Amino acid sequence: MVRRRIDPVLLAEQRLAESLQSLDFATVLNAAAERPRTVARGGSCRWCAGRFGPVLDTTELVRGRSFLTAHAVVDGTLVLKQASSTDHRDDLDSVPPMDAIALFEGMARAEAFLAACGDSRWPETAPGRRGHVAIAKRRRPGGHGTQTIALYAREPRWLLRERAFVARHGVGTASALETRNPVELLVGEFRGGLAAAVPAATTRAFEIVVWFRPGAIGALADLSGNQRWGLAQAVREITGALRLELAVRGLREEYGWRLVAGPGIEPHLRIATPRTTTVYDGPAEWVEKLRSHIGVE
Numbered sequence: 211m212v213r214r215r216i217d218p219v220l221l222a223e224q225r226l227a228e229s230l231q232s233l234d235f236a237t238v239l240n241a242a243a244e245r246p247r248t249v250a251r252g253g254s255c256r257w258c259a260g261r262f263g264p265v266l267d268t269t270e271l272v273r274g275r276s277f278l279t280a281h282a283v284v285d286g287t288l289v290l291k292q293a294s295s296t297d298h299r300d301d302l303d304s305v306p307p308m309d310a311i312a313l314f315e316g317m318a319r320a321e322a323f324l325a326a327c328g329d330s331r332w333p334e335t336a337p338g339r340r341g342h343v344a345i346a347k348r349r350r351p352g353g354h355g356t357q358t359i360a361l362y363a364r365e366p367r368w369l370l371r372e373r374a375f376v377a378r379h380g381v382g383t384a385s386a387l388e389t390r391n392p393v394e395l396l397v398g399e400f401r402g403g404l405a406a407a408v409p410a411a412t413t414r415a416f417e418i419v420v421w422f423r424p425g426a427i428g429a430l431a432d433l434s435g436n437q438r439w440g441l442a443q444a445v446r447e448i449t450g451a452l453r454l455e456l457a458v459r460g461l462r463e464e465y466g467w468r469l470v471a472g473p474g475i476e477p478h479l480r481i482a483t484p485r486t487t488t489v490y491d492g493p494a495e496w497v498e499k500l501r502s503h504i505g506v507e
């Protein structure tokens with residue numbers, strides 16, 4: 211039988227500390243490295259069954275609780291996971307608006323914690339900052355909703371691509387979308403000066419980029435509370451609309467997003483469906499459909 215909610219007892223049992231502030235980096239790194247790798251068993255959700263890493267932080271939500279875990283160390287990369295909710299049915303695309311904001315605030319705290327690691331295995335990337343923090347999500351049908359926050363020692367591909375884009379165009383992806391993308395591909399505008407559009411040169415079905423206008427620079431934790439509020443609202447509404455549109459089309463409700471951000475980078479968030487998602491219409495039709503769903507619960 212599939213359990214649909216994480217038992218508070220399971221959460222309490224695996225709690226490493228009261229909050230992230232009371233933890234040091236070495237403790238978190240060890241907890242992630244020593245976490246036993248669980249074998250996937252068919253049927254039940256491994257999160258709801260309590261098979262998650264040591265709990266580093268919890269956040270009370272309007273519905274349920276979000277929590278952060280020390281997930282793994284893979285090839286020298288420290289991986290943390292943020293569970294969107296203890297309730298299996300909830301995810302960032304369906305939680306109440308205030309909960310979406312709380313989730314992004316939690317990601318910003320995790321990002322700041324990782325970047326301030328002070329561990330020489332991660333090279334200095336800015337004053338007081340080490341390594342490259344990657345924040346991303348992959349949503350799969352039936353899976354428990356989580357976000358990944360990881361600390362890389364080497365520049366990840368998405369960061370190299372953005373640097374190459376700047377070298378080629380003289381500006382970041384966000385500025386290029388602001389000034390050069392066809393205005394009819396705008397999906398919407400959000401609180402905190404955010405905009406979202408389908409890039410004209412899209413390579414994936416339902417690719418959407420959310421950016422800040424006027425241009426912001428830096429990591430998630432460097433943004434203002436109002437900008438993170440806008441980002442949470444934009445991601446919640448757009449991915450909610452995307453999920454609905456995929457369902458309407460009889461496609462798998464599957465998508466991912468990545469925050470492209472860091473020192474010197476114009477932050478933006480890229481949403482896309484997997485390469486295997488095939489559609490027979492184009493950006494103009496996607497924009498029309500998404501716009502019609504935004505605001506619809």
Ligand SMILES: [Zn+2]
Pocket residue numbers: 213214215255256257258259298353354
């Ligand atoms: Zn679950």
